[in-house]
Amino acid sequence: MAELIDGKQLAKQVNAQTKQAVAELKSNGILPKLVVIIVGNDEASEIYVRNKHRKAEQVGIISETKRLPENTTQTELLNLIDQYNQDPTVHGLMVQAPLPPQIDEAAVTRAILPIKDADGFNPENVGNLYSNSDLNFPVSCTPKGIMTMLKAYGVQLEGANAVIVGRSNIVGRPMAALLLNASATVTVVHSHTKDMKRFTRQADILIVATGIAHLIKGEDIKPGATVIDVGMNRDENGKLTGDVDFESATTVAGKITPVPGGVGPMTIASLMQQTVELAKWSE
Numbered sequence: 693m694a695e696l697i698d699g700k701q702l703a704k705q706v707n708a709q710t711k712q713a714v715a716e717l718k719s720n721g722i723l724p725k726l727v728v729i730i731v732g733n734d735e736a737s738e739i740y741v742r743n744k745h746r747k748a749e750q751v752g753i754i755s756e757t758k759r760l761p762e763n764t765t766q767t768e769l770l771n772l773i774d775q776y777n778q779d780p781t782v783h784g785l786m787v788q789a790p791l792p793p794q795i796d797e798a799a800v801t802r803a804i805l806p807i808k809d810a811d812g813f814n815p816e817n818v819g820n821l822y823s824n825s826d827l828n829f830p831v832s833c834t835p836k837g838i839m840t841m842l843k844a845y846g847v848q849l850e851g852a853n854a855v856i857v858g859r860s861n862i863v864g865r866p867m868a869a870l871l872l873n874a875s876a877t878v879t880v881v882h883s884h885t886k887d888m889k890r891f892t893r894q895a896d897i898l899i900v901a902t903g904i905a906h907l908i909k910g911e912d913i914k915p916g917a918t919v920i921d922v923g924m925n926r927d928e929n930g931k932l933t934g935d936v937d938f939e940s941a942t943t944v945a946g947k948i949t950p951v952p953g954g955v956g957p958m959t960i961a962s963l964m965q966q967t968v969e970l971a972k973w974s975e
């Protein structure tokens with residue numbers, strides 16, 4: 693059986709550190725504040741946004757959730773973003789995905805001021821990540837949390853064969869950049885890759901973010917590999933399950949994350965951590 697990478701437990705440690713960092717900031721007169729904008733009534737988004745709000749309050753971050761109706765126009769959303777951009781009490785700002793069809797997601801990510809970009813999706817921040825800049829800049833919270841997990845569990849990154857399944861802007865692409873910056877040999881495979889499993893079987897570190905339940909099985913994994921499951925799929929009983937078939941994978945892998953209790957809690961912990969960093973950098 694593989695060693696379990698306990699995201700829930702590690703998130704508790706990260707949140708405790710964040711709570712301390714918030715207390716220090718407050719003693720210097722800075723009250724870190726996060727604003728989350730949610731447009732429409734996506735059920736899953738509501739749950740995530742509520743979890744973020746609750747966690748922010750627990751660590752002492754001022755949290756505001758702004759709910760906009762499904763029929764909000766692009767102009768209305770951009771005007772609101774501009775208001776928060778100009779508000780000096782706001783340090784972190786994010787717009788929850790998915791957005792209704794009349795809203796251009798790329799335009800939204802461009803509108804959020806890079807220094808308040810809690811998600812790290814603004815092209816300026818993505819450019820800093822891809823060029824391995826030594827400046828301070830925010831990065832996408834899911835890959836940020838995964839890097840924290842890999843480090844906490846002593847996974848060797850330098851020279852490791854890292855294979856990422858999925859090429860999204862939110863996970864696959866920033867994950868590839870972070871691992872490349874950490875001197876791993878990085879391969880990104882996706883829906884157009886020929887014989888994808890030929891690559892996964894070579895991976896020392898395998899990161900799976902596809903949204904396809906149980907795509908990766910034990911036979912697709914290199915013995916002893918570290919397996920990170922970013923998948924969040926609901927089965928027919930409403931039970932949460934990953935992109936990795938945990939039961940077969942755990943007999944082959946060296947280390948593995950569960951779903952739930954793996955990447956999810958670390959994503960939220962990383963968002964809190966990043967909000968505090970943005971507040972610090974704003975000093």
Ligand SMILES: Nc1nc(=O)c2c([nH]1)NC[C@@H]1CN(c3ccc(C(=O)N[C@@H](CCC(=O)O)C(=O)O)cc3)C=[N+]21
Pocket residue numbers: 737739740743786787788789790811833834924932951952953954955956957959960
């Ligand atoms: N602009 C934007 N930024 C995001 O970071 C973002 C987003 N939009 N839209 C949706 C996804 C999804 N996401 C999750 C965060 C935490 C859990 C989480 O805490 N999961 C728990 C359990 C949750 C449950 O039981 O339902 C776990 O895996 O253990 C899941 C999913 C952030 N996202």
